[in-house]
Amino acid sequence: MDKPAAKKILISPVTRIEGHAKITIALKDNGEVDQAQFHVNEFRGFEKFCEGRMYTEMPTITPRICGICPVSHTIASVKACEMIQGIQPTYTANLLRRLMHIGQNISSHALSFFHLSSPDFLLGYDSDPASRNIIGLAEKFPDVALKGIRLRKFGQEISERITGKKIHAMGIVPGGMSYPLTIDNQQALMQWIPEALDAVQTGIRIIKDFHAANADMINSFATSPTMYLGTVGPHGEHELYDGLLRFVDAEGNVLQDQLSPTRYLEFIAERAVEWSYLKYPYYKPLGIEKGIYRVGPLARLNVADRMKTPLAQAEFLQFRALGNGQPVHGTFFYHYARLIETLAGVEEAAMYLQDPEVTGTHLQTFGRWNNATGIGASEAPRGTLFHHYETDDSGKLTMVNLLIATGQNNPSMNRSITDVARQYVHGAEVAEGMLNRVESAIRCYDPCLSCSTHAMGKMPMQIDIVNAGGEVLRSLQR
Amino acid sequence: MKKKLATVWLGGCSGCHMSLLDIDERILEVAKLADIVKCPIVDGKPFPEVDIALVEGSVTSDEHYEEILHIRKQAKVLVALGDCAVMTNITGMRNYFPLQDVMAAAYTHSPSNDGEGMWPNHAALLKLHGKVLPLQSVVTVDVVVPGCPPSADTIFYVLYELLNDRMPDLSTAQKLKYG
Ligand code: SF4
Numbered sequence: 212m213d214k215p216a217a218k219k220i221l222i223s224p225v226t227r228i229e230g231h232a233k234i235t236i237a238l239k240d241n242g243e244v245d246q247a248q249f250h251v252n253e254f255r256g257f258e259k260f261c262e263g264r265m266y267t268e269m270p271t272i273t274p275r276i277c278g279i280c281p282v283s284h285t286i287a288s289v290k291a292c293e294m295i296q297g298i299q300p301t302y303t304a305n306l307l308r309r310l311m312h313i314g315q316n317i318s319s320h321a322l323s324f325f326h327l328s329s330p331d332f333l334l335g336y337d338s339d340p341a342s343r344n345i346i347g348l349a350e351k352f353p354d355v356a357l358k359g360i361r362l363r364k365f366g367q368e369i370s371e372r373i374t375g376k377k378i379h380a381m382g383i384v385p386g387g388m389s390y391p392l393t394i395d396n397q398q399a400l401m402q403w404i405p406e407a408l409d410a411v412q413t414g415i416r417i418i419k420d421f422h423a424a425n426a427d428m429i430n431s432f433a434t435s436p437t438m439y440l441g442t443v444g445p446h447g448e449h450e451l452y453d454g455l456l457r458f459v460d461a462e463g464n465v466l467q468d469q470l471s472p473t474r475y476l477e478f479i480a481e482r483a484v485e486w487s488y489l490k491y492p493y494y495k496p497l498g499i500e501k502g503i504y505r506v507g508p509l510a511r512l513n514v515a516d517r518m519k520t521p522l523a524q525a526e527f528l529q530f531r532a533l534g535n536g537q538p539v540h541g542t543f544f545y546h547y548a549r550l551i552e553t554l555a556g557v558e559e560a561a562m563y564l565q566d567p568e569v570t571g572t573h574l575q576t577f578g579r580w581n582n583a584t585g586i587g588a589s590e591a592p593r594g595t596l597f598h599h600y601e602t603d604d605s606g607k608l609t610m611v612n613l614l615i616a617t618g619q620n621n622p623s624m625n626r627s628i629t630d631v632a633r634q635y636v637h638g639a640e641v642a643e644g645m646l647n648r649v650e651s652a653i654r655c656y657d658p659c660l661s662c663s664t665h666a667m668g669k670m671p672m673q674i675d676i677v678n679a680g681g682e683v684l685r686s687l688q689r
Numbered sequence: 690m691k692k693k694l695a696t697v698w699l700g701g702c703s704g705c706h707m708s709l710l711d712i713d714e715r716i717l718e719v720a721k722l723a724d725i726v727k728c729p730i731v732d733g734k735p736f737p738e739v740d741i742a743l744v745e746g747s748v749t750s751d752e753h754y755e756e757i758l759h760i761r762k763q764a765k766v767l768v769a770l771g772d773c774a775v776m777t778n779i780t781g782m783r784n785y786f787p788l789q790d791v792m793a794a795a796y797t798h799s800p801s802n803d804g805e806g807m808w809p810n811h812a813a814l815l816k817l818h819g820k821v822l823p824l825q826s827v828v829t830v831d832v833v834v835p836g837c838p839p840s841a842d843t844i845f846y847v848l849y850e851l852l853n854d855r856m857p858d859l860s861t862a863q864k865l866k867y868g
Contacts, residue, residue, distance in 0.1 A: 233813040252752075252814055254795070256782075256792075259786050259790055262794070272779060275702050277702050278702040278704025281702075326710075344730060346717075346720045357714065360714055361713070361714070363710070364713045364714075377841070378704045378838050379838065475801070476800060480801055483802060483808060483809065484806060485807040485809060486811040486814070487811075488809045488814065611794075612800055612801060614801060673813075675813070
C-alpha cells in the first residue's frame with residue numbers, strides 16, 4: 212500500500228479514463244467510518260425515450276437494458292402488455308417462457324460463479340490478478356473452467372433452441388410465444404441435463420469447501436441484517452417466473468404475503484441521491500432508514516418456504532439451517548444461494564421439458580388495448596424486476612417506470628461496503644486487503660453490470676477516503 | 690508472437706460481451722493466440738498497447754470520450770462491436786430528447802420517487818453528453834461488426850481472422866445482419 216497522502220486531493224488522470232468502480236468512504240469527526248458511497252456510473256434514459264412509442268414495442272426495446280438478463284426484462288414487459296390487453300398466455304407459451312427464463316438464470320449464475328467468482332476461491336484472493344480469471348482458471352483447473360463454460364452454454368442454448376437467438380431473442384410476445392419448440396430441440400436440450408447437473412454440483416462442492424476452510428471470514432463478512440423481498444408461488448414455494456411477492460423482516464417474520472406486483476407503489480419508494488446514477492429504493496411503510504431490503508438469490512431463498520424440486524430442496528434445508536430459524540444475513544452466502552437456484556433451474560428445466568405440452572403449437576392468445584395501466588414483474592437473476600407503463604387510448608406510452616433488481620440492492624451494497632470499511636479503515640489508516648474485501652462484498656451481489664459499474668472482473672477500483680469536511684485524505688486505486 | 694487483445698464496454702447493455710462469451714469453449718482457442726490484457730471479465734490494469742480492441746457501446750459521456758481517444762492511440766485495429774458502437778442503436782434513442790428531460794423522467798417524475806431526492810451530481814460520476822455518438826464519429830474505426838448483438842459465430846470469425854493477420858470479410862448477409 213502506498214503511504215497516506217493526508218490532506219491532499221488525488222485525482223488521477225488515468226483513472227478518469229479507465230471506467231473504475233468508484234467508492235467514497237466518508238469518515239466522522241473522530242476518524243471512524245461514517246458511510247461508504249458506491250458510485251454507480253451509468254444512465255441510459257429508457258424511462259424518457261420510450262415515451263410516445265407503442266407499448267407493444269417494449270418487449271423488444273427493454274431487453275436492451277441488459278445483455279445478461281434480457282429475458283427477465285422481456286417477461287416483465289410482456290406481462291405489463293398483457294395487463295394492458297387483459298389477456299393471459301397459453302399453457303405451452305408459459306412453459307416455453309419458463310424454460311427461457313430458467314436458461315437465462317442458469318447462464319447468468321454460471322457466469323457469476325464460475326467465470327467471475329470461482330477464480331478467487333480456487334486460485335486464492337491473493338493470487339496474481341492477471342490470471343485470476345476464467346482463462347487462468349482453465350490453466351490450473353481445466354475441468355472446472357470447462358464445466359462452468361458449458362453450464363453457461365446450456366443456459367444460453369435454451370433460448371437459441373426455442374427462438375433461434377441467444378441474446379435479445381425475439382419471440383416472447385404479449386399473449387404468448389411466436390415460435391414452438393421442435394421435438395428435435397426438446398431432445399437436444401434433454402440431453403444436456405445430466406452434464407448440467409454435474410456442473411452445478413461441482414460448483415456446490417467448491418463453495419462448500421471454501422465455506423469450511425474460511426468459516427471465520429465468511430461468518431463475519433458483511434452480516435448486517437436486512438429485510439428481504441422475493442416472489443413465491445401459491446404455496447410459498449420458490450418462484451422466478453410467475454407468483455406473488457413476499458416481504459420478510461430481519462427476523463424472518465412475513466410482513467406482506469401474496470402481494471400482487473401491481474401494488475408495488477404502495478410498498479416500495481425510492482430516493483435519488485447526488486452521488487450515484489442508481490436510486491435508493493426502500494420498503495415504504497418503514498421509511499428510508501429502517502426499510503432497507505435485499506433482493507436476489509439470497510433474498511429468494513430467505514423468503515421461500517421450499518423449493519419445487521428434490522435436489523434443490525435438500526440444499527435449501529442446509530442453507531436455511533445456517534440461519535437458525537432466522538434469515539441468512541451473511542452476504543457471502545449469496546454465492547451458495549445462487550448455486551442452489553441454479554440446481555433448481557436444471558431440475559425444473561428437465562421437468563418442463565418432459566411436459567407433453569412443451570412442444571405444443573397453441574402458442575398465443577390475442578388482444579388489443581383495453582387498459583391504460585400495465586405493470587409486470589419477474590425475478591431476474593439479481594432480484595425482483597418491475598416494469599410499469601401508462602398508455603393513452605391509442606396505446607402510446609405516456610409514462611414508463613422501471614425498478615431494476617440491482618437498484619433495490621443498492622442500499623445494502625453500500626451498507627456491506629460500509630461494514631467492510633468499518634473493519635479495515637481507521638482514519639487514513641487502511642489495513643492490508645481492504646480493496647479485495649470491498650470488491651468481494653460487491654461481487655457477492657453480482658450487481659447488474661449494465662445498470663451499474665461496467666466492471667465485472669477484477670474490478671478496477673478507486674476508493675477515496677474523505678473526512679467530515681469532505682476533504683480527500685487518501686485515494687487508493689488499482 | 691502472441692497478440693494482445695482488449696475488449697471494452699462503453700455505453701451499451703453488455704449483450705455484445707455476452708455474445709463474445711457465447712463463443713464458449715472457443716475462448717480457450719482465442720487465449721492460445723492472444724493474451725486478453727483488458728476485458729471486463731479479466732482485469733483492471735491501465736489500457737496498454739494492443740493489437741486488437743473490440744469496443745461495445747456508444748460514446749455517452751466525458752469518460753467514454755476520453756476513453757475511446759485513448760483506445761484509438763493504443764490499438765492497432767479498432768473494432769466497433771455491435772449496433773450501439775456502429776450506429777448508437779437503443780443507446781442513442783435518448784438523442785431525440787433534451788438531456789434535462791431524460792434525467793427528469795428518472796430522477797423527478799418517476800412515480801416511485803419519494804420527492805426528497807437530488808439529481809446525481811458528484812465529482813466521481815461521469816458527465817453525460819447531450820448527444821450519444823457512435824464510435825466512428827469520434828475516432829477512425831477499422832472494422833465494423835453490426836448486430837444487436839452480433840452472433841457469437843460472427844464475433845469468433847472476426848477475431849480469428851484478425852488474430853491471423855487477415856481482414857475479416859463481412860460481406861455475406863448472414864454476418865452483416867442488423868438487430
Ligand atoms: S448492440 Fe445490442 S447487444 Fe450490443 S450493447 Fe448495444 S443493445 Fe446491447
